[in-house]
Amino acid sequence: MSEENKKKIYLESLIYPLFVKQGLSFDEPVESMPGVFRYSLAGLKDKLTQLNNLGIKNLLLFGIPQEKTWQGETAWQANNFLNWAISFIKAYYPGFKIFSDVCLCAYTQHGHCGIIPQGQSQLDREATLSALTEIAVSQAKAGADFVxxxxxxxxxxxxxxxxxxxxGFREVKIMSYSVKFASNFYGPFRQIADSSPRFGDRKAYQLDYQCKEVALARIEQEIQEGAEIIMVKPGLAYLDIVYQAKEKFKAPLAVYNVSGEYALVKLGAKQGFWSEQELVYELIASFKRAGADYIITYHAADIAAWQIKYEQQESAIIQ
Ligand SMILES: [Zn+2]
Structure with a gap:
């Protein structure tokens, strides 16, 4: 591959995760992930302007409430901060495509991804599905393109x-976390959303990393149920699943380059083990080679800035 192809990354294929937190008066840095913040209202506006100028196209939004409740009902309130942010972006930055996270773990006191009846420790499946549906509909009303x-x-x-x-939201599409492995790589993310389970773990609903067949069956099922984009999460340790899913189903596929993967890149760069930029290009190439159409990555804003620099160098050479 030529040097030029290696350096060209289409921003349409990148999705940048953004965290908005209700009630903040300033942005909170995430200690484990240099460059990642929980945004306040004012900080969010500045960040959106910056991302817009960089040419970022796709945003994956996560909401963090001020207070958690047992059932997490803030998650589907029409006026929660996430839904407000979606409407704001649609009104003032219509160029962004909005992907919004549909889950309960950041909103529930117990930190699990569903509804647990008071006094019990098991998820109620039906109640969880209807809560997730309410969340998705509230986000569609706010203007999300993908839930x-x-x-x-x-x-x-x-x-x-x-x-x-x-x-009445037939045009709103679904990008589903079809295959989300119970992974050690999520450590830094849980710090962002303060969403670690207070008891038990998520192994009852996240997938065992040894189970390839279960993963592929889940993807197939979610395509049949109407997922427009399927997702494999995390990325690096699961590129075999990405490859096989793409080969088998030929459906639009996203890979989530997760918080722990990002933290490793940053830590190694700080230690002088590698050039951050060179390593990120290598990783993005591996995701694409495996078959990913979309890459959800905290590196997206940096990549966009590197692209601008690269293009400026190119045009200076031509002149
Ligand atoms: Zn969750």
């Missing part, structure tokens, strides 16, 4: 698709 269920609840896509259609 992105990440709870790993069985038949989450079917329930949400039916809910969206019933509410």
């Amino acid at each position: 992105c269920p990440s709870a790993m609840a069985r038949h989450q896509v079917k329930a949400i698709r039916q809910g969206l259609d019933r509410a």
Whole structure:
């Protein structure tokens, strides 16, 4: 591959995750992830202007409430900060495509991804599906282009698709976290959303990393249920799944280059083990080679800035 091809990354294929937190008067840096913040209202506006200027096209938005409740009902309130942010972006930055996270773990006191009846310790499946559907519909009303269920609840896509259609949002699409492995790589993310389970773990609904067949079956099921884009999460340790899913189903596929992967790049760069930029290009190339159409990555803003620099150098050479 030529040097030029190696350096050209299409920003249409990148999705930049953004965290908005209700009630902040300033942006909170995430200690484990240099360059990543939980944004306040004012900070969000500045960040959007910066991302717009960089040419970022796609945003994946996560909401963090001021207070958590047992059932997490803030998650589907029409006027919660996430829904407000979606409407704001659609009104003032219509060039961005909005992907919004549909889950409960940042909103529930117990930190699990679904509804647990008071006094119990098990998820209620039906109640979880209807809560996820309500969240998705509230985000569609706010203006989301893609709703992105990440709870790993069985038949989450079917329930949400039916809910969206019933509410008149046929044009709103679903990017589903079809295959979300119970991974050690999520450590830094849980610090962002303060969403670690207070008891038990997520192994009952996230996938065992040894189970390839279960992963592929889940992807197939979610495509049939109406997922427009399927997702594999995390990326690096699961490129075999990305490759096989792409070969087998030929559906639009996203890979989530997760918080722990990002933190490793940053830590190594700080130690002088590698050039951050060179390593990020190598990683992005591996995701694409495996078959990813979209890459959700915290590096997206840096990549966009490197692209601008690269293009400026190119045009200086031509002149
Ligand atoms: Zn969750």
